[in-house]
Structure formats: structure tokens, C-alpha cells
Amino acid sequence: MSPLDRKLFRDLARMKGQAAAIAAVIGLGVLMQVMMGGLVNTLDETRKAYYDRYRLAEVFAPVTRAPNRMIERIAQIEGVAAVEARVTGSALIDLEKDELPVRAMAISLPDSGSPRLNDFYLSSGRAPSPGHGDEVMILEGFAKARGLGPGDMLVATMNGAKRQFRIVGLAQSPEFLYTTAPGEIVPDDARFAVIWMRRAALAAAYDMKGGFNEALVALNRGANSASVEDALDLLLDEYGGTGAYGVALHGSNRFVSEEIRGLRISATVVPPIFLAVAAFLLYIVISRMVQAEREEIGLLKAFGYSSVEVSLHYLKFVLLIAVLGAAAGSVGGIAAGRGMALFYQLYFKFPFLVFDLDNRSFVTGFLVSILAASAGSLFVLSRVFALTPAVAMRPPAPADYSASGEFSPFWKRVLDQPTRMVLRRVSRHPGRIGGSVIGVGTGMALSVATLTMMEGFEVTMDLTFSVIDRSDMAVSFVVPLSENAALSLARQPGVRHVEPVRVVPAIFRNGLYSYNGALEGRVQNPLLNRVVDRQHRPIEMREDGLILGRALADILHIQPGDSVTVEVREGRRPVLQIPVIGIAQTLLGAPVFMEIEALNRALKEPGRISGAYLTLEAGEAEHVIEAVKDMPAVAGVSQKDDAYQALTKLMNEGPGFTRYIMTIVAAIITFGIIYNAARIALAERTRDLASLRVMGFTRGEAAFVLLGELAIVTVLALPLGVGLGYWLTYLIVEGFSTDIYQIPVVFSPSSQGVAVLAVVLASVLSGWLVKRDIDRTDLIEALKTRD
Template identity: 65%
Template sequence: MVAPLDRKLLRGLWRIKGQAGAIALVIGLGVLMQVMMTGLVNTLDETRLAYYDRYRLADVFVPVTRAPERMAERLASDRRVAAATTRIKGQALIDPGEGALPIRAQALSLPDAGTPRLNDIYLAEGRLPRSASADEIVLLTAFAKARGIAPGDSLDVTMNGARHSLRIVGLARAPEFLYTTAPGELVPDDARFAVFWMRRTALAAAYDLRGAFNEMLLKLERGTNPQAIIDVADRTLAPFGATGAYGLADLPSNRFVTEEIRGLTSSATTVPPIFLGIAAFLLYIVVARIVQAEREQIGLLKAFGYSGAEVSLHYLKLVVLIAVVGAVAGSIAGISAGHALAVFYQTYFKFPFLVFTLDPISFVTGFAISILAATMGGLAVVRHVFALTPAVAMRPPAPPDYSRTFDLAGVFRRVLDQPSRMVLRRLSRYPGRMLGSVVGIAAGMALSASTLTVVSGFTTAVDLSFTVMNRSDMTVMFTHPVPRKTLLELRRMDGVQRTEPLRIVPAILRNGTNTYRGTLEGRPQEPALNRIIDANEEPLALRGGGITLAEPLADILKVRTGDMLYVEVREGRRPVLHLPVTAVAQTLLGAPAFMEIDALGRALNEPGRISGALLTIDSASRETLYQAIKDMPAVAGVTLKADARTALVDLMNTGPGSVRYVMLLVAAIITFGIVYNAARIAFAERSRDLASLRVMGFTRAEAGFVLLGELAIVTLLAIPLGIGLGYGLTWAIVEGFSTDLYQIPVVFHASNYGAAILAVVIAATVSAFLVWRNLTRLDLVSALKTRD
């Protein structure tokens, strides 16, 4: 049986269903964001860990130039190593046909029988190569799908300078290639980079590594510090051309997934609390209005024997019920949205399965914060209910004393008409409520403005990367450092207009305990085809005796201009350089370090060597040039700037970039919910005043002006505050999205704020229309009977 107070609660909730629904919407969207982001983070993390564990991804990777198999036994015998294996890894080029550029590929060995002990593959289609076969391969699924290749097809592949015709017998995915990029590149392009596996004997013959290996994989015992094993591996294999062992944390694929999870976690902790706080304030206003309107009922309830605690609990239940409805709806929607995004990420990160995980803590936290925020808003009002005695409650409340408030309407008495002065008087008499409405609307606008700014930042990142900085048309990379005269060979080819050298070496940069595994890029003193710019987008010249760091790298290493930095080169003679930081550059892709190319050559004791070249070309001679480049034996790969730009746009519009569209949609809904709430609360509070004005002879338009003029002023006051809040929130969101793999520039365009302002104005207009419709239906007799 339903208690009388509970029946009253349900009737009261039905009476304010519009306001209650709008507040529940704001709460629900805050919870949705938290549940969706937290669920997505947990799902990505659990799926990644399960994939790694199921297919035995190594904890430490040890690349070498060439080492005999007996050397592997020394590392495998370490008690801290749970499992160890060796493999062959080589660069390759795939010829897609006449008139097309060669495609970079990576060849990996499989055991001659069975599956790998570590770094196993997930066979999606077909079968594994036969043990005795020298021409059968398993191809990475992502490349095959992008190129329309199926088992049974053949590929013309150049390995170690020799051309081979290989037959595809299966398609596979692998945990070390969740995020596939060509060596030295950062943006994934499934159609421009391939990975294939073949039996070890065949691959060893292709790369002249019979009885040897060039990469060792180690699985560590639980609790082992990877760095300790890395140090041992580097010392043990140093005589065999070890280029520097690295842990799973530095595996590019894992690193990108980790950074994406970090960004999602940041978003999950930044946005939801803002809107739950707004919802608490809105509930405070609504409940205060209900309590004021039901003073007489409160007095009667207490006179009939209900205690102050029981009556207070009745109104607190109203608040909590709205919060619970919003939290439940938000949780359900958050689960659906999180699952949809997780499926999308599964495709983007090439997971063969999905471990969808709901974090109970996110539900508990969402409910707890929602109810706590709502309760805090309700308690501020309920304490007055508890204090009311029956006699006081059943008397009309004493008229409020406005003698000490600032008479804003009186200042403009001579220039404003009566309805306008009524609007101003209302604002000056209830500054707290007006300020709360202003802050609420401004917060919704701030989220819209900041999200639009982030969207523009993605576009700006593309334009800066491929227009302002990279002015080349093509990048050619070589299999090994070649003499600088190779530039002359390229320049003499038909269609080549201009060339610029590159020297890229793997390196570990150290500043005390802060380290970063990356590359040191040698560029001309004043690069023209791939410029280095400062924060003002002005070109930077490289000084011969120092190093220029990308801004995110300088932050990671905690260095500034003038500081000294240790650079451990992991190629050739592997010198350790002690260099001053001469400048900090603005980069949007990766976290590179730059050095003048001739100075780098001298430091490496390899003057006049280059790793690649940037080219500008004549499109009319494109096919002839492509064929000439394919005939160069030292070419490891070619990248067209147009292809790289397309890949970056795809990256930013899918995967990590897709979250910003969800945030934009949520921002638009929340903005409308907040504005509509403000309008409904204003109408509920002033319905008796409006009815009185109509009885006294005011027209419907004049009465509507008194109501909607207040909403208009509140909205106008919220706009400049929203601009300021949007500025600050933008930096917080960008911080969550940006990683050391790519950075989102913060560029404040007037159009973004104009769009956010327009959204607020449209929300205010629609809300005004809905409230105006209620005003036209206002029952004057019923409204005048209401006691305030």
C-alpha cells in the first residue's frame, strides 16, 4: 500500500514533469559520459591485455644486426626470463603493379613447424604456410582488406635486393600490430604498409641469416623489472650489432593504444562533474519553488502529526527520485554508447575479439555523485522545511525585504517602460538565482565552444602538417644510410624538381631520470621542403652544435633551451652525444629531435650519409618516376604526402577523433536542457505574477515580455562567461586528446564561438516558444489562487 506522502510525491512529480525531465536529462548525460568513457577505457584495456596474454606477446624486444643462435641461450637461461625465442625480421617492398609506387612491408619468420612460442598470430582466413614451402606467406588482414587481396593471390616482393613471387595462403592479425605504421612513420595507412609471415628457413635464406637471428623476444616472470633485462640484453648482444632492446611500453602499437586510453580517462574525469553540479543547482531552485508554493500543505501535514523529519524526507525523496531516474537513464544510455564505441574501436585497432567490460565502480560513482549532488541541492531547501512550525507554515510568508537590494530598475526609470523595469527589478532582487542560471547556461555553451575548438584543432593540425611544414610531394627512404650523391641520382630522374636530404637514426634521449626512445633527425640548416617551425609558425634554423626538440618531447624530458641532453645513438658505432638544447619546435606529429645533418654526420663519424630524401615532383612524369624509383635497389619505401594526409584525416575522424563528435552531441543536448530548465523555472516562479498582470490589463505580449525578457538577459549575460569558461575547458580537453604521438593545436576561431553562441540562442528561442505556449494556456483563476 502506497503511503499518503508517497502518493503526494508522485502527484507533485507529475506536475513538474517538464522541469524534472530536463534536470534528469542533465544528470543522465553527465552519467552517460562517465559510464561510456569508463566502460570504453576498461573494455579497451581488458581486450588488449587478453589479446596480449592469449597470443603471448613478448615483454622485451631485442633487435640485433646478426647474432648466432647460441647467444640466445645466455638470455634464455636468466631465471627472470619465463620464455624466450628468436626470429628473423626484415624490410621488404611489394610491387603493386605497373605505374604504382612500391609498398613498404615487414617480413617476419614463423617456426618451420607449428606456431610461434611468443608473438603468435590470429589466423583469420586460410591456413599457415607448409613447413617445406619457400613461397607461401600469411598476410596481415588489414592490408589485405584495404587492397582487396584474398588467399590464393600472389605478390611480387623484393627482399634483401632479390625479387620473389609469394603466394598468400592465409590472412592473420597479430597483437603487435594493433596499430600498423611503416618504420619511421606515425600515421597508420592499411593500404600503404604490409606485414607478412613465412617459414623461418625460407626467410633466413632470403636475408642470409641461416643459423642466426636478428631479433629476440623475451617473456618475463611476473614482477620482473623490464629495464633490468633490457640492460643485460644490450650488454650481452652488443658485439652483434644490438640496436637497443626495448620493452612493451615502447612498442609503437601498444604505445598508441595506451595513449588513447589515457586520453579517454582524462575526458571521463573532466566533463561529468560540471553538469552534475549544474543539475544540483537546478534541483535546488525547483525544490525551493515547490516548498514555497506548498507552505500551507507543509503546515497541515505537521498539524496532522507528521514530524519535521518525515516532511523533509518527503521533499528529499523528490530530489533523489529525479536524480535516480537521470542516473539510471544515463547508465543505460552509457552502456549502449560505450558498447557502440567499443565495437568501433575494435575495428580501428584490429582486435580479433572484444572483451566488453562494465566497471561497477563507474555505476556506483555515477549514482553516488548524482545523488550526492542532488541531495546537496535539496538539503539547502529541506532544512527550512524542517524548521517550519505548523502555525508559521499555514500563514502567508512575510513579504521579502528588498529595501537593501540595489534598485537596478530605478536607475533606468526615465528611459525604460514598466515591463522592462519589472524585468530588471526581478534580476536585482534574486541575484543568486540569476547567477546560477547564467553559470548553468554558460557551462553548456563552454562545452559546445571547447568541443568545436577541438574539432577545428584537428583540421588545423592537418593543414599545418601538410601545408605549412611539409612542402614536399614525396618521401623516399633507403634500406641503409647511403652516400649523399644518391640525391644527385634522384635529382636527375624525370619529374624530380627539387630534393632535400634526411638522416634519421634511432636514439634514446636522457635528462637525468627522464628518458625517451625515439629518433634523431638530421635536416639541412634551413629546411625548405619539411620546415621546422616555432610556436608562432615561423621557420627555425638548425644550429650545428646543438639539438632542437619538439615541444612535447621537451616536456617529457623536462628540458628547456640551454639545457644539456644525453643522446644515445642506437645505430652504427652507437656514440653517446652530449648536446645543448638550442630551440624548442612546434610539431603536431610525433615527438622528434632535430640536428643539422652535417653536424649529425660528423658526430656519428659517418659524414655525407643520408637515410632518405624529400622530393617535389612534376605530376606529368609521375609514372615514369615511380618506375625509376622501384628500380633503385637501396629504396626501402616511398610515401606520397597526399596519401599521408588522407591517412591522418582518417585517423582523426575515426578511432580517437570520433569521441569528439559524441562530446559535441552531448554538449548540444545539455545546452538545450539547461536553457529550457531556466525558462521553465522562471515560468513556474512567476505564473501568479503573470496572471496578475493579465488581470490588471497587460496584454499577453506584455506579460510574455516580462517573462521572456528575463530569459533573454540571463542568456546574454551567459555568453561572455561561456566564452571565458570555454577557453579554459578547451585546454583541459586538448590535454586529454593530445599525446606524444600527435598533438592538437589550440586555435581559437571566432566561428567556433559564433556557432556555440548560435546554439545557445536557438536553445533559448525554442525554450521561449515552449514557455510562451504555456503562458497562452495559463488558467488565470487557478494561478491567482496559488499562494506565494
């Protein structure tokens, strides 16, 4: 080992605290890079393998009722590789007497064998036997949530008739990775079920003998999905086709894709921030290290070492820290990625997991760490080339502090000597102090951003379920009914108020942008489920246009005054051109609103409603539930409390859990930056502090000279951290917001106060650790001078 390499390891041992803190910052950045990169790859590859292994259809074509002979004609469409016809229908599962019926989707299986498309994974029991119409297989998630299993009995209402079935198996399906009831966006295993049974039995229940109401299509390699969808629409139009759509628009796949997209954005935005902070810290460390060792640099050059060799020595110091941090981060990222992948496997109901590390994230993590660490160091190492032995071995010229000013007699009387020393240090070294302020401010910005994001989750919950949704219960119908249905609900004992709604599936287009959603008709002044603006003021429904949710307005790139094309996928399926008259603040989904009577006129179906919001008398929920369960036209019932609990679970235990990880990482980063700043200051001033002790200063006074500087740096960093956190929040929130929910950026005093408190506590802890080192300093060793 060369003498320079031995010196390198001695320097690392001497500065192990600073080196470890910087390596931790780099490691956390690489950990996030590897974890998120691997998680995105794993989810994407698992999804693809699941879809491929169980043959998920690439095009779905729902229809009112089409004869079986149409299957042959569909198979002749150019680009179609396989076709599967099936029967589907909505159902209600009756549970305990005082409990709401659970919405379910009934799906047919071929009368013999397994489906060619949209096959299932049998997790327990067996599939229903051919010819046994009373046997069903149900979705595993619902079964576990309700404590059901093979051998249990199930009562369900199908097409207005109650039927009793025996559960023979539990299944998972690529079609139901993200399980929500029709018209809802928040998953709840306990509130939605899927029932599979043989086609002959299900066709008899829904009057579909000799016909089907959904065609599943697989495409040839390279086939154009859009052209196949157009051909299907043309072919099935006379049979009530409601519009074929590709798997990209399938509800479950869309939600999974949105989650992967959000993780990919986070993986792109967050880790580079951590690595940039680490590069800045390394720049400060190596800069001050070169300044402190200028005599050693001169001595090395005098003994024959070239400027390149000496520069490489200091560059090795930086690179070793960067590589150690990146290596630790990679190992931690693999472990964290596996843990998060298993978490998502349970959440998305994957029966298996294809864990696929993103090799690019390793390469990117190491390269960015090394380049970021080297970039700042190269500016410093240019000074090493400039130093000649004669100049370097001479003490540096005394700094000129004449422009820094003197304390007036008043301040000399008011301030004691240690305080004046602290203030002189700050005024005489603004560059160094500024660097520390930027470093601490950046760390605080990470805490501000993550805490603000968490506050945004809470605001989403409060605004959705307190300000917007003031109902107790929502009822949806199997088909649109007359307004008399609302009157019938209002007459039920325990119902205080009923507010009708009309929901129509539609595709919204604006040039190249489109969105598959629903058009919601609301009364002129909705009270139970309101539409509000950014200031949370109610918006009145008008007859002359649409009001778009903010998320959909961004997706379609539309502003008030523009027109949007609405392709209705129900009834006569008209294509409407309607102006946009307003933008609403919505945090769940991407809805479109219109005055209900104006919507019915546009559809040429006056006086129709598809559901209603209800408020109930206190203690009357059980009676209302019993009354609603006996209404054959009711397709589903949901209580606001259930939706609240489901969304809370989604945010705390589902994908939203990632925000807790980011908050913990931000806290560690913040502490690492502050501790580093304190350690760097101690390394620079150890000899000065020892001199003060010899001159008669107490340990507390000597420590105050150093820690007072840290306190000033912290105070100056607080407003900078708030400002940087403001912009950083928008980047992080963009990654977490999806079609399911949008996170508002809300800068509340509480979240900023917590961030300030975190920085102050980190400063106090760092100060205590540094003071402990000051107290342990060997005065004789610290005061030795190099000859």
C-alpha cells in the same frame, strides 16, 4: 502510500518538464562515466587477453646478425622464461604500374609449427607450408584494403631482389594492433603490409642462414624487465645489438596504451562536470520549490509532521530525479560502451572482444549523482527546519525594494511597461538571475570546449600539411647512404627539389624521464619539411644543440638550456650529452631535430643521409614513382596526400570520433540547462503572468515579461560561457592529445561564434516551448489562492 509520497508523485507530474531535463543532464553524465569506464576496461582487458593468448613477447632485442647459438645463452639469463629467434626485414610490395610501392615488414615463422612467442590469429586460409618458400601469409588489414585474399599472387622486393609469392592465408597479430610503416606515426592499412613466411626461405632472402636479427623474450613472473634488457644488450653488443626494449615501448602497444590513457583522462574529467551542473540545477529547483510551498510546509507541520519528515519528502523528490537519471544513464552507457567497443575492435584489429563493464563506474555514477544532488539540497532543507507552522503559514514579509532604484522620467518615456517589468525583476532578484546565468554559462562552456577541440583538430591538419610539410613525396633508404643519393634523386625527371634528412633511432633521457624516439637531422634552413615555433615562424637548425618538439619537451620535463642524454641505437651507438637550444611547435609525434652535418659529426659518419623530401613537377608523379621503384636502396616512399588522408581517417573514423559524441552530449546538456532555467522561471511566475492577462496584457506582452528575463540571462551568460570554456578546453584537450598527435588550443571566432549561436538557438527553442505553455495556462486555476 503515505500522503507525503502521493504529494511527491503529484509534484513530479506537475514539474515533469523540469524533472526530465535535470534527469537528462544527470543521465548524460552517468552515461559518459559508464561508457568511458567500460570502454577503458574493455580495451585494457581485451588487449591483455590477446597478448596472453597469442604470447606476445615482453622484451624485443633487435640485432644486426647473431648466430643461432646465442639463443641458448639468452635463455640462461636470469628471469627469462622463453626465447624465440626470428628473421625480419623490410620489403616493398609492387602493385599497379602508376602506384607507389607499399612498405612491408617480412617476418619469419618457424620452419615447422607455430611460434612460441608472437603467435598469429589465422583469420582466413592457412599458414605457409614447411618447405614452400613461395607461400606467404599477409596481414588481414592490408589484404582487405587492397582486395587481396588466399590464392592471389604478390610481387615483393626483398633485399634488393624481386620475388613472387602466393598468398595462402590472412592473419592478425597482437604485435600489429596499430599498424604503421617504420618511421611513420599515422596508420594506413592500404600503405603498410606484414608478410609471414617460413624462416628458411626468409633467411635465404636476407642472408641470415644460421643466424637471426631479432630475439623475442618472455619473462618469468616477477622478473625485472630492465635487468633482462641490460643483460641482452651486453650479450648482443658484439653482434650489432641496437638495444633491447620492453613491450611498453613497442610501437603498436604504445599507441594503444596512449589511447587508453586518453580515454581514462576523459572519463575522469568530463562526467563530473555534467554531474556538477545537474547538482546546481537541482539546488535551484528545490530552493524555489521550498520557497513557493512554504505555506504547505507550515500546514504539514501543523498537522503533526516533523521537520525531518517534511525535509525527507523534498529530499526524496531530489533523489528520485537523480536515481532515475542515473539509471537511464547507466542503461545508455552500457549500450554506448558496447557500440564504442565494437568500433575500437575494428580500428585496433582485435580478433575478439572481452567486454568488461567497470562496476566502479556504476557505483561512482550513482553515488556521485546522489551526493551531488543531495549536497545542494541540504542547504535548502535547512530552511525547512527553521520554519515554524505559525511563521510558514503567514505570507512572507514583502521584500524591500527601496534600494533597487526607480526609472527616471526619460527611461519611463523610452521603455514600455513590459520592458520596465523585466528590468525591475532583474535588478530586484540578482541572486536568482545570477544562478541562472551561471547555469547557462556552464552549459555554454561545454559547447565552447568541444567546438574549440574540433577546431584544434582542423588546425593540426592545416599546420602539419600546409605550414610544416611542403613536400610532395618522402623517400627513405634501407641503410644510410652518402649524399650522392640525394643528387641521384634530384636528377630524376620530374623532381624539382630534394631536401636530405638523417633519421637515427635513439633513447632520450633526462633524469628519471625517458622516451624512445628518433633524432632527425635537417639541413640548416629546411624548406620542404620545416621546423616552426609557436608563431609558426621557421626555426633555423643550429650546430650547437637540439630542438625538441613541444610534446617531447613536456614528456622529458626539459626547457631550453638543459641538457639531454641521447643514446643512439644505430651504428657505433654513442651516448651523447647535448644541450637543448629550442622548442618547436609540432603536432604529430614527439620529434627531436638537429642540424644534419652536426649530427653526422657526432656519429662520426660524415655525409650520410637516410632519406629525402621531394617536390615534383605537376603531372610528373607517375614517372617519379616508376623511377623510385627501380632503386634497390629505397626502403619506402610516401606521398603527402596519402598521409593527409590517413590522418583525416584517424581523426574522423578512429579515436578522434569520440569528439563528435562529446559535442553532441554538450549540445544536449546546453539545451537542457537553458530549458530548465526557462521552466523554473515559468513555475515561479505563472500566477503573476495570469494576473497580467486579467489586467489586459496580451499573450505576447505577458510572454515578453518572462522571455525578456530569459534573454537577459542568455546575454549575460555568453561572456561567462566563453571564459569558463577557455579553462575547460585545456582539461578536455589533455585527454585527447597523445604521442600520435597533439591538439592545440585555438580560440577562433568561428568556434566561439558557433557556440554562441547554439546557445541563442537553444534559448529561442526553449522560449517557444515555454510560450506555448503560457498560452495554454488556465487563468482561473493559476489565480486561485490557497486558504
